[in-house]
Amino acid sequence: MRVTITDLDHDAWDIEQGVAEAEGVEFQILEDGGKDAGLDPRVKGSEGLLVQYADITPEVMDYLLPELKVIGRYGVGVDTIDLDAAEERGITVVNVPDYGTQSVADHAIALALAVARNLPKLDSLARRSTMDLATAAPIHQFCDQTFGVLGFGAIGHAVATKAKGLGFTVQVNDVLIPEGTTEADGFKVVSEDELLASSDIVSIHVPLTPDTSHMINDDKLAEMKDGAIIVNTARGGVVDTDALVRAVQSGKLRGAGLDVLETEPIPAGSPLLSLERVVLSPHAAYYSEESYYQLKRRTMQNVIDVLKGRECPNIVVPRKK
Incomplete structure (x- = not known):
């Protein structure tokens, strides 16, 4: 054998x-x-x-x-x-x-907070001995922000729990939650369209299937709240990378936290590398x-x-x- x-x-x-x-x-x-x-x-x-x-x-x-x-x-x-x-x-x-349920959930939250608090920019300011905080704006406090969890399996549930503990208003969506359900395990259940339109942060936790490939595309990004943040620790193919780049470059999105990409490792010439408020990690969310x-x-x-x-x-x- x-x-x-x-x-x-x-x-x-x-x-x-x-x-x-x-x-x-x-x-x-x-x-x-x-x-x-x-x-x-x-x-x-x-x-x-x-x-x-x-x-x-x-x-x-x-x-x-x-x-x-x-x-x-x-x-x-x-x-x-x-x-x-x-x-x-x-x-x-x-x-x-x-x-890796807890490890991936920890990483999703870490990416969300790093982008929301614009930690890369603040780190850069500190290293240059400057306090020009206006260049890092906008930064909002968590208790005034809505955190949307797209995919409410084990990892999505863990992310929702951690986000709630940090003070976010949390709402969730999952295709397996029966239609008409308004609450699941203490979290508000909304439609996919409502989640995208009303969340300040959207954390993705769906598998990559023919139905979810590029589910976050130009049309879906256009539905999102202006200045929202996308976090993806699921599969790179769920998000149309080119559409995401366009949304960040235009200012439609405030930024993104990405642990997974359509092409891994990230190509040297990827436009994502030049976007200041995009935080990247090398498919490491699973690791502890x-x-x-x-x-x-x-x-x-x-x-x-x-x-x-x-x-x-x-x-x-x-x-x-």
């Missing part, structure tokens, strides 16, 4: 290897694996895969069958895996949906010492549990009927 890590940008994999060895499972990693790693001859014969950014297409699955039984994705999103193809071929797909350990351990354990016929609570495919 062999499990292969196709690609990984972490600086170590001793946690995964330790889990595999304790289970008596053969372990290998492609240290040079990339987006096309699934077609690497070294992967052939693997019964389980752990993937980070590699594209697992129908072609890859067919190449790795009949041995391939299960694919484990580092993290929550499974948009790099063709789920329909996996289901058609009887390949199980697992993820780790809740490993605690979440890092859990991500690595549980991704490997999920794959092995499926291979050994044990119950696994984090199965994405086969889908529940």
Whole structure:
């Protein structure tokens, strides 16, 4: 029984290897694996895969069958895996949906506050020994601002809770909340259009699907409150980057806090790099010492549990009927 890590940008994999060895499972990693790693001859014969950014297409699955039984994705999103193809071929797909809930929520709040308080500009002023606060305006106090949470799953719920604790008025929206619901877990529920139109900060927590790809586009940005802030710690493809740049450049948006982008890492010539009130981080929201350990351990354990016929609570495919 062999499990292969196709690609990984972490600086170590001793946690995964330790889990595999304790289970008596053969372990290998492609240290040079990339987006096309699934077609690497070294992967052939693997019964389980752990993937980070590699594209697992129908072609890859067919190449790795009949041995391939299960694919484990580092993290929550499974948009790099063709789920329909996996289901058609009887390949199980697992993820780790809740490993970084608090870490991502912490990061979303940190980005929101950094943009709202314009900390990069204030830092620059302090380093230049100037107190010209007018150049950092506007800055508003949290208790007079509305914080909108778009996507009210585990992470969205944690963000809403943290924002409420900071004094924001919080409102939420999620397609899974039944129509007509006005309150969920103590938070005001509004329509997507109302959330965009009335929130000073909009924090995005939806998965990337065909329905959510570029859901934040020119039209949606035009609906937003003038001077609002966008925070995205979900998936880069949910936001149309070009539209976002236009909205910030025009002054429609006050700024943005982005941990995820459509192209990662960010290209050297990206116009986002020249926007002063856009705060960027390199897809790091998931990271904390605690979440890092859990991500690595549980991704490997999920794959092995499926291979050994044990119950696994984090199965994405086969889908529940």
